[in-house]
Amino acid sequence: MTIDTATTTELEAAVFRRLVAHLRAREDVQNIDLMTMAGFCRNCLSNWLKDEADARGLELSKDESREHVYGMPYEDWKRRQPEATPEQQAAFAKAQAEPH
Template identity: 60%
Template sequence: MQHLDDTTRTELEAAAFRRLLRHLDAHKEVQNIDLMILADFCRNCLSKWLVAAAEERGETLDYEAAREYVYGMPYDEWKAHYQQKATPEQLAALEARQAHKPASPEGQA
């Protein structure tokens, strides 16, 4: 992608991000804890990264507004309809991952 100009690269990255959000929206059965276990990030992380990106550019973006964008609805609504109680196996896998995880370069996942 080095041959692309900055505007084109940014547009492609934005399109890929929007596609990721659509993919996550189409797969609500994928729980945040599963994402954290497998990929060390979740929908809430994406929301936090949006807020941080806004702050880096001198913009204000409320965390709840960012979560609504990522989840496609208010977080409480998504949680009530789609979030399942974590199983003991999921909690153990997350704990094991956290115990063996190196520090994130961004300071948080």
């Protein structure tokens, strides 16, 4: 099956929205855990969103892109999250040291 470019873009956009909704619902999963396991987190997604807006000459602040991904102001998100444990920090450091 061949899918045209416009439909591919629509599908990819729908997947992005679904991923963001999933991450918003999973507040129990901390960014450090995402970074350790997958190599990206909510901040990465918001940075990528801002990068793409910038590339198209669209005004989107870092705070706006984060709020889009988090579903709330970033400062509110941070207040709701516990500090990373020493175990999480060690796992993150180990994952960052491994070649990719």
